[in-house]
Amino acid sequence: MIKYLAIISVFFFSCEKNSTKQSQQKSLEKQTTSLVILGNVQDAGSPQIGCKKKCCKKLFENHDENRKVVSLGLIDGENQKTYLFDATPDISSQMKTITQLEEVNTSEFTDGIFLTHAHIGHYTGLIYLGKEATDAKNTPVYVMPRMKDFLSNNGPWDQLVKRKNIALQQMTPNESISLSDSISVTPILVPHRDEYSETVGYRIKGPKKSALFIPDIDKWEKWDRNIIEEIKQVDYAFLDATFYSGKEINNRDISHIPHPFVIESLQKFKNLSPSEKNKIIFIHFNHTNPLLNKKSKESQYVIKQGYNIGRIDENFEM
Secondary structure, three states: OOOEEEOOOOOOOHHHHHHHHHHHHHHHHOOOEEEEEEEOEOOOOOOOOOOOOHHHHHHHHOOOOOOOEOEEEEEEOOOOEEEEEOOOOOHHHHHHHHHHHOOOOOOOOOOOEEOOOOOHHHHHHHHHHOOOOOOOOOEEEEEOHHHHHHHHHOOOHHHHHHOOOEEEEEOOOOOOEEOOOOOEEEEEEOOOOOOOOOOEEEEEEOOOOEEEEEOOOOOHHHOOOOHHHHHHOOOEEEEEOOOOOHHHOOOOOHHHOOOOOHHHHHHHOOOOOHHHHOOEEEEOEOOOOHHHOOOOHHHHHHHHOOOEEOOOOEEEEO
């Protein structure tokens, strides 16, 4: 059974807010290593620019601070370090969240950022490490070869490299990066629209548990790996759920933006045991995806089938 701590903002009285925050922090301190969902929305966010649909209309008027672009945070409490998976347009608040959750180290910067690919929601947050913003010093950024070339040879990203705001760390597919004696990260190539870089997911191994992080993939059938076998090898599987079905996109050719529909994933995973289904945490929701709404019939159906829907600030022991 997945055990997670939902760090929920409550809006009653200030004393209640402080009490809740303190109890949450104490719970987190007990976990030396954990993953935290820092965002669950597709690259363009929610509300999405130019959207007049019901899913976004009210959000333009009343912003929901929980609607952040998909990212995971890794806390290494034993060594007082933190890491980000993907640098999103919401990196400022996401980096603040993860560094504050690790209370011993007072640094405002994570100890590394792992990038999946060169689509806008997954790397453009790097710009806030530059001269016009915080002017960071040698923040390690873990990248694949094409991603390294893209950042090194195209403005404005090359300025971050030349000014040493970021220090690019090249990875090799299927070769683990050791972050400590008990924590490692392994990049795994996945098929996606690789206009500017290759695309990877990650297998993250902690002292006790392991996780698979695949926020973007074209279709499970296009992968040279068996997603069901990959799920069996880990304790948590954070998986691409961009669109619930093709019906929600009626103004674009959805064949140009392939992702596994949630309904396709449910069909593919239907024969998994309850314990295997419970490993799956759906993430990376398009602004049109009804899973963003906890009360939607689609959300209730997915939960009833034994799966999990990733919500911001949920914490997973590693």
